Amino acid sequence: MNQDYIQPDNWSIIEEGFDKERVKSSESLFSIGNGAMGQRANFEEQYTGPTFQGSYIAGVYYPDKTRVGWWKNGYPEYFAKVLNAPNWIGINVEINGEQLDLNTCVSVSNFRRELNMQEGWLSRSFTATLQNNLEIEVKVLRFLSLDLDEVGAINYQVTPLNGEATIKFQPYLDSGITNEDTNWDDQFWDTLNVSTENEQAFIEAKTMKTGFHTCTFMQSSVFVNNTKQEQRPETDKQENAISFTYTVSVNAGETASIQKFGGYTVDRNHDKNQLVSAAKRALHTASNLGFNALLNKQKEAWSKIWEMSDITIDGDVKAQQGIRFNIFQLNQTYLGKDSTLNIGPKGFTGEKYGGSTYWDTEAYCIPFYMATKDQKVARSLLQYRYNHLEKAIENAEKLGFKNGAALYPMVTMNGEECHNEWEITFEEIHRNGAIAFAIFNYYRYTGDYSYIPEMGLEVLIGIARFWQQRATFSTDKNKYVILGVTGPNEYENNINNNFYTNYLAKWCIDYALEQIEKVKEGHHEDYLRIAGKTKITHEELHTWKKVADNMFFPYSEKHQVYLQQDGFLDKELITVADLPKADRPINQKWSWDRILRSPYIKQADTLQGFYFFEDQFSTEELKRHFDFYEPFTVHESSLSPCVHSIQAAKLDQMEQAYTFYLRTSRLDLDDYNKEVEEGLHITSMAGTWMSIVEGFGGMRVKNDTLHFEPRIPKEWEAYSFKVNFRDQILKVNVSQSETTFELEGNTDLNIQVNDNLVTVSPNNLVKI
Amino acid sequence: MNQDYIQPDNWSIIEEGFDKERVKSSESLFSIGNGAMGQRANFEEQYTGPTFQGSYIAGVYYPDKTRVGWWKNGYPEYFAKVLNAPNWIGINVEINGEQLDLNTCVSVSNFRRELNMQEGWLSRSFTATLQNNLEIEVKVLRFLSLDLDEVGAINYQVTPLNGEATIKFQPYLDSGITNEDTNWDDQFWDTLNVSTENEQAFIEAKTMKTGFHTCTFMQSSVFVNNTKQEQRPETDKQENAISFTYTVSVNAGETASIQKFGGYTVDRNHDKNQLVSAAKRALHTASNLGFNALLNKQKEAWSKIWEMSDITIDGDVKAQQGIRFNIFQLNQTYLGKDSTLNIGPKGFTGEKYGGSTYWDTEAYCIPFYMATKDQKVARSLLQYRYNHLEKAIENAEKLGFKNGAALYPMVTMNGEECHNEWEITFEEIHRNGAIAFAIFNYYRYTGDYSYIPEMGLEVLIGIARFWQQRATFSTDKNKYVILGVTGPNEYENNINNNFYTNYLAKWCIDYALEQIEKVKEGHHEDYLRIAGKTKITHEELHTWKKVADNMFFPYSEKHQVYLQQDGFLDKELITVADLPKADRPINQKWSWDRILRSPYIKQADTLQGFYFFEDQFSTEELKRHFDFYEPFTVHESSLSPCVHSIQAAKLDQMEQAYTFYLRTSRLDLDDYNKEVEEGLHITSMAGTWMSIVEGFGGMRVKNDTLHFEPRIPKEWEAYSFKVNFRDQILKVNVSQSETTFELEGNTDLNIQVNDNLVTVSPNNLVKI
CATH class of the missing domain: 1.50.10.10 (Glycosyltransferase)
Structure with missing residues (x-):
């Protein structure tokens, strides 16, 4: 475990206190997504400290020219990269002539972020002291709509606490963005047109080479104490950017705010010549509903997702928070609406692994989606x-x-x-x-x-x-x-x-x-x-x-085991326990040849x-x-601990199973691998779900029948999960004393629990 | 064998006829060097066709930032590169207002190049028809002096054949050069000062990062029909270049010529502040001697080298030409004067392998240098x-x-x-x-x-x-x-x-x-x-x-052999003879995994x-x-055939030994590996020498005594070589009927020939 700043909470990811060193980690952890798009938790206002900017659109990629040291026959010419997409969240905030910037202001206090997983929104609030000693309170709430999946919404509120303030809100769109992982410093986006209509703005841009056409759009309104200000903003149109500037003046204690809707329309879903009009329709729908109604719909939509996919854990807040974080991120990444999409190892939270599809999907993600969708x-x-x-x-x-x-x-x-x-x-x-x-x-x-x-x-x-x-x-x-x-x-x-x-x-x-x-x-x-x-x-x-x-x-x-490969027994079989701590993780401490000739296993193999x-x-x-094999396994892949957790549970080695569970479920929250800045390990999160359902719950399907061998870690009072088995929804609740099964619907379901056949009837709790 | 345009000749490498497709290959094959510097056979005058420019200074390198696809712990940050050094050979030639350029002139005839290995010079002659129908004859002779190893010399003659000509000779220095193999398009040279004094010019430049200081210099004189023209040239000084322009007018049949001395002084040998004065001293010595006297010294110096290191082969011109080409190139590359220098796989003939030192030196080159120096x-x-x-x-x-x-x-x-x-x-x-x-x-x-x-x-x-x-x-x-x-x-x-x-x-x-x-x-x-x-x-x-x-x-x-490695016998043991021709060379036709799991051996291993x-x-x-193992060996490394040739000879499989000999000795001349454009395989040339001396000659040292088991391919009438064994020089001559030994000096030498002890006395031919 390498970090410990996330507050334990059953339903939310919470950070308290501002630390510039944590900005990039938090940008990953507080990422939001709706299956069609997603983004790191970058600040809306200017931030000149270290940050990793990222907004991503599902299925929009760029074939970056391969970079290698020594070319081998058969190498592909191109490496597909998930693209950092044009920024629609940006809102520069100038207060009495000073740009609000948490990196340069005099002080920041009461900083708090919350990713509310139950309701699907991200909030941020803080008090900042500006150069001129003005104290302001800021509250921001942002979400990417599950209902209108081309649209995101931001409510950004500023309250001066000890004086009056003239505030310039400058919402903008920017297509002059780049990828951090570009191989050859190429530009990935070609801006085609920048336009405005009333208080709406649009940037049409296409990706180089792949030619994905997109329209990034926004519409804003400003308020003083919840009263909408009818104000024609100034427009500043650049080659790759466009901004509106609204100016409002408020007294101490009064609140100036801006609501911004924005997002993307893409030619994967629309005719490429109709992207602006599709954007207008999306903005029209969103603004007609209004921020609050859209937020309410968001809560309902997430409530439905949780209804089916939630796992509860009683008596262990960190374990509870961990599993919900995993389930939440999986649902933010992929909702299964589009068979041309898949699940990138980092989802919408970073550039690493190019956002591409790996065997992770088949080996880890499919069981989760089968049982919860x-x-x-x-x-x-x-x-x-x-x-x-x-x-x-x-x-x-x-x-x-x-x-x-x-x-x-x-x-x-x-x-x-x-x-x-x-x-x-x-x-x-x-x-x-x-x-x-x-x-x-x-x-x-x-x-x-x-x-x-x-x-x-x-x-x-x-x-x-x-x-x-x-x-x-x-x-x-x-x-x-x-x-x-x-x-x-x-x-x-x-x-x-x-x-x-x-x-x-x-x-x-x-x-x-x-x-x-x-x-x-x-x-x-x-x-x-x-x-x-x-x-x-x-x-x-x-x-x-x-x-x-x-x-x-x-x-x-001799050992009565299959060997991981020919010659495995020729290695120096020193267990991980006997490795000096200073040598781990070996992928950061050892040269590659040393790793290769060692017996250490990155992830479950045999x-x-x-x-x-x-x-x-x-x-x-x-x-x-x-x-x-376990004693030689260093679990330096995120895909490893879940398999060992499931097998340890099956072997009734519950201490081990629990340790592996914590490692897989809080891999990112606690940043075990010192790399959360780069993004989250999305695909392995499905493995966490498996650790509970297949590991502790012992769920298997044999001969068309669900089997369970429930176990529970001694650290927990109880846990529950639901599975959708062939359109029948079964809820399983395991406590230290008993296991109960509940069935929705109208038809009985025969299941096997340990060695006994059990018939579960709808709405009739079965206790075992 | 992939090319066949080099004329067979005992002592020279000769190309006849101009073919733009062959320019880069010939630039490699006709390279010249003197141990301290070397260069590809680039034309002096402008050439706008495909060319690979290269001048190299021994020991002057640049640590180019490493480029890899996926970084592994322990990789070096930098890859040393041999540097393309400032150009001193350039002479632009303008004739009646038209730049002479073999790529653009109306026609080229009588084109001939000769690399005279016996005397150590490169010549080029041709007749060109220019746009205005003027026919001119050009003869160029160039060498890098073994005596004054900072100096090279060029004599460039132009004779208009069918009309008068006003000829502008523009000798120049240019430090605005680049490497073809730069990883990140970095500049490698920093030009410090460009200066002239009378008809001498100097560019002081240092290498980036490594900070090698060099002075590139030149001095020229022009002649009409061998009469020196006292003429103050126009000077054109640029940031990274300097040129003189001389104008002479000649009638049909008259010859205008320019002699140019040039080269490098380097802070490996001089104080970095004294490079210009060292250059002046070098120019002074060279010009005092004059072109012809310096050329005569060159002939003498090469004659001494050949005296000791020549191998003669009678009755097989291609074999003779091959071995002399190998010996010549080795001596051009390394003369053993400086223990901070070593032998790069491409010598001074290209950029590949960075001019760096490999195990080639110890495994292949040392035996050659021990016996011939x-x-x-x-x-x-x-x-x-x-x-x-x-x-x-x-x-x-x-x-x-x-x-x-x-x-x-x-x-x-x-x-x-x-x-x-x-x-x-x-x-x-x-x-x-x-x-x-x-x-x-x-x-x-x-x-x-x-x-x-x-x-x-x-x-x-x-x-x-x-x-x-x-x-x-x-x-x-x-x-x-x-x-x-x-x-x-x-x-x-x-x-x-x-x-x-x-x-x-x-x-x-x-x-x-x-x-x-x-x-x-x-x-x-x-x-x-x-x-x-x-x-x-x-x-x-x-x-x-x-x-x-x-x-x-x-x-x-089963096979009574040591295995190349664990598991070798698990491979599909299909011999090279049974591989379809279309699959070879496998390193160009197969993906890397396929090569790896095949039994094919790149070069002698066991x-x-x-x-x-x-x-x-x-x-x-x-x-x-x-x-x-031979049946599985594809010899796709230049270092392979020589070892197999030696062993085939020892096993009295002379047909095989001869085939391998030809392959190693004419690897570049016949461009077996389709890559001679990149430069020559210098280090494997020492292996060619071993194929004759150790292979056919059967020379070994056992118990402080030279042993021989002479054999001769049926294609040859006779061959001879000399070895310096502990300061005694023994000449061995093998014909189809007998072997003779001759010894220089004053002391007897006991040698073993086949199973007999033989005493060789100085100046007394021993026949066996």
């Missing part, structure tokens, strides 16, 4: 990969594969590979397996088989073909081997026979073969269409089977396999592998 | 590494090693690591072994033990310490292993137990232990000094020995070990390993 959302995420199948086939061709083999990219925005580190781009091929696993997992959970004949089977065939071609026969071992890979544990590169990868490869082929048979029998027309399109033959399927049936898995007879394929191993086997 | 030259190259020992210890510390362990850099200009690809920078640690081996090899060849107590032992201790710490104990194998390395075969990365590396590591430790004992006994004062400085203890030496005695070597019982430690293996073992 309509199943269409998960289907939408699956369809995203189906839409990219052709690109995945092209990607595999670039690397020498043939005949429709598909290798999904490690990092992508539009289906093309973006990443350029050979050991990851070309070798971290396990990602392909997670995409197949998600199809299996979706059907297991939802029972919706239709996806497989409609789309999934083609994906499974492309992936199986890849694995069959990627495995090679070792005459020495008389088995198929997979050489030169990087597993989920990226602290090993170019290794042979990574257990997780080999196991997943075999599973993918077996599962594809099984589904081909099943579709052939049950959906014959689909089968004929797919067989015609993919040109699968008996001979080909036979070669698949030969690979799957003869796959090699490294195993230690254990990730045991997590995915739990049913195929006994609990004794799990225990043996957990006890073998 | 005074032994001080090789000692100087050894001392270069001794001077960098402190930096090598710092480098090891950065990677987590302790207690004086030394890891020499992969690439360096000043002892600091420059390279930034983790799989090479941090893992290609075998380079450390080559540095120790060179110490052994130097003593074996020269018998000069003094280097070891004076300097070498400290280097050996640092290196042994590194290997002891780098090896780790595998309880699984009950042996010491070396994990995570890249061997000489860079088509494998992050492998375990590379045979070559492990063998070298063990050898280094054993050899260091042996030398410590030997110095302790024979040079006790040195021993005490070194023991005090390095703080070696009995306990430490014991830990070294434990590692050396228990080193693991991967071995296949066989490199058999080359270094030949005495430790039987010929049967060599044959087994050669037959096992």
Whole structure:
């Protein structure tokens, strides 16, 4: 844990006191988003101290020219970057001739930020003493509307406390922004037109290369003591910016305020020539409702989200705050309305990882969305990969594969590979397996088989073909081997026979073969269409089977464990506990070669396999592998602790499970990895949800039935969660003494709790 | 073989006919140098076609800010670059108002270039038709003086053939030059002062960051039909350039010419405030001698070099031309006068590899310099590494090693690591072994033990310490292993137990232990000094020995060969002969992962070990390993064919040996690797020399005695070479029927030829 300034609170993230050192961290932690757009918690008024400015529009990206030291064949030319979008939140505030700036004013007191997760808004208030000794009180409230997802709203209030003030509010739009992570200092935006109409302003701009057209817009009104001031503002129009200036004078104790609506319209949703008129419509709707009505709708919308997805924890405020922060951020990032969108590792909170799609979505996020949303959302995420199948086939061709083999990219925005580190781009091929696993997992959970004949089977065939071609026969071992890979544990590169990868490869082929048979029998027309399109033959399927049936898995007879890879036992097996503290995190302290030859595991790797394929191993086997690998795991990936938490819970090692839970749920709030300034770890937040539901709750789906093995950490009085299982909503409440189940709707649900079959009837509490 | 335009000739490199496509290749092939400076064969007059401009000064470099895609701990901040130095060769030629430019003139005929290797000069002649139909004949001769190594000379003659001509010769200096390989478009030179005195001009400039001060200078005279024209030129002084303009008018058939002396004085050799006066002295000496006398001295100087280092081949002009080109280029690059200099892989012929020092020097170049120069030259190259020992210890510390362990850099200009690809920078640690081996090899060849107590032992201790710490104990194998390395075969990365590396590591430790004992006994004062400085203890030496005695070597019982690395036999062992031609070179056709998991070997790796430690293996073992690995070797490194040529000769596989010889000796002339535009492969040229002397000649040193096992390819009538063995010069002449030995000097020399001891007496031909 590296920071401890967030106030514990059940529903809000609260910061008290102003510290310039914390500004960038708080900009990440207090980020807001509505699925269509999002932004870091940058101040509206001028701030000349260190800050990381970021506003992001879902699906709008830029292919930045790749930068590498030494080019390797096959590297992509471009790395997609999430774009820092034109700023619409800016409001410069001049008071008696002085720019309000928390970096330069005489003093700041009573500084308080609150991210109210229950209601979906961000507030900030403070008292500042200006150079001329004027004290002012400022209160700002901001939200991005879930209802009108092109619109955000700000209410900015200034009250002079000890004298009169002439206040100039200068709301502005600015498209002269840049990305911090630009590789070659290129401009990413081309401003096309800056225009105004009455008190509305518009900047039309398009992204370079990708040509996404956007209109950034705003409309403002000023008030004195809640009375709207009819005032024609001065307009200042620049090449890449536009501002209005309103001047109001108030006495001590009186409040001058400005309400600003703003946001983006994008040609992903509108004709590119209609963006200004779409913006006008959005502003019209918002201003007709007014700030307060829009805020009320926001509260209602969030209330509905929480109704389904909340997890309560009694008796442990930090744990409660942690899980809600995770659930809140996931919902801010992705709401599943658009199958061309996906979930970037940082969501709308930073530039890192380019806002692109990783295997995180399939391995971590889909279970969360399946259980807390309509199943269409998960289907939408699956369809995203189906839409990219052709690109995945092209990607595999670039690397020498043939005949429709598909290798999904490690990092992508539009289906093309973006990443350029050979050991990851070309070798971290396990990602392909997670995409197949998600199809299996979706059907297991939802029972919706239709996806497989409609789309999934083609994906499974492309992936199986890849694995069959990627495995090679070792005459020495008389088995198929997979050489030169990087597993989920990226602290090993170019290794042979990574257990997780080999196991997943075999599973993918077996599962594809099984589904081909099943579709052939049950959906014959689909089968004929797919067989015609993919040109699968008996001979080909036979070669698949030969690979799957003869796959090699490294195993230690001595330790009775599968080895993470060939040669793992040649390492110096010193546990993490015996590593000097000064050496950690090793990714900051050690050179890369030292990390590679060490036994230290960045994130669950063999254990990730045991997590995915739990049913195929006994609990004794799990225990043996957990006890073998956990001591070498440094969890320097955000995706690691949740898997270990789930497995520790299953093994009834509750102390460990709880420690891992805290680490995953408060990773960003407590800044475990010293990097929260860069943004939040959005995708791993779904892992936190899994730690509770699958870990402590012990929820599984087996044979179309929900299973539970509830446990509770000794630190908690009780916890509860809800899941949507095949359109039936089940609420589970676990306390130290009992577990209760409640069902919504009209139909009974049979579930299994520990070893007992239990029938839950609607509106009838079952206690166990 | 990818090009075939160089005319076969015993002593010269000749190009006939002008082809714009070949300009950059020829600029490399016709490069000239004198050990202190060198330059590509850029035209003196303006050339607006594609060209790669390069003039280089030995030891003057720039630490260019590193560019990487993904930063790893331990990467160096800077990559040293050889600097394109200010241009002194430029002479713009305006004829009747038109700039002479072979890219734009109406036609070019009779174009001919000759690099006369016997005499050390470059000439160029052509007939050009200008826009106004004037035909002119141009003859240019240029050389960089071996005697006055700060000075180069140009004689540039223009003869109008069909009309009169007013010719403006504009000799110039230009410091506004850039490197093609700059990472961030930085300027590398800061021009300090531009000045003239009479017909001399000077540009003082210093390199950014490194602050090398240089003075680039010139002095010119013009002639009509060999009569000097007393003419005050016009001077044009710019910020980064200076030119003189001379105007002469000549009739058809008359010759106008300009002689230009130019070059560099550098603060590596002079006080930085005295560079202009040093330049004046150099110009004074050169112009007092005059162009022709300086050229005669050049011929004499090269004659002396050839006297010692020539290799003759009868009956195979291309083979003869190849070996002389290699010997010529090596001597142009490095003459061994300065122990702060070393041999860059491209010498003075291009920017690639930054002009820095690699293990090439120790593994390939030292044998050539030992046998063809005074032994001080090789000692100087050894001392270069001794001077960098402190930096090598710092480098090891950065990677987590302790207690004086030394890891020499992969690439360096000043002892600091420059390279930034983790799989090479941090893992290609075998380079450390080559540095120790060179110490052994130097003593074996020269018998000069003094280097070891004076300097070498400290280097050996640092290196042994590194290997002891780098090896780790595998309880699984009950042996010491070396994990995570890249061997000489860079088509494998992050492998375990590379045979070559492990063998070298063990050898280094054993050899260091042996030398410590030997110095302790024979040079006790040195021993005490070194023991005090390095703080070696009995306990430490014991830990070294434990590692050396228990080193693991991967071995296949089935094939009876050492394996290149753990798991080599798991690969799909398809030989190069069975690879489709379209797939080669694989480094241009395949993605990196595909190369890595293939069995293909970029350059001799296990066989490199058999080359270094030949005495430790039987010929049967060599044959087994050669037959096992050769079929998988693609020789995509210039350093590979020579080793295979030597071993094929030893195994009496002369067809193979000859093929490899041609490949190594004509690598650049025939542009096997399609990259000669970038510069020449200087360091591998020493390998070509070894192919003849050690390969065909079978020369070895055993027990202080030269051994020979002469063989001759069937394509040759005879070949001869000379070696300087411990200040005795032996000439060896091998024909299809006999081998003769001739000795210079006064003392007999006992040599071993095949299995017979032979005494060679001075000036008395011995026939065998």
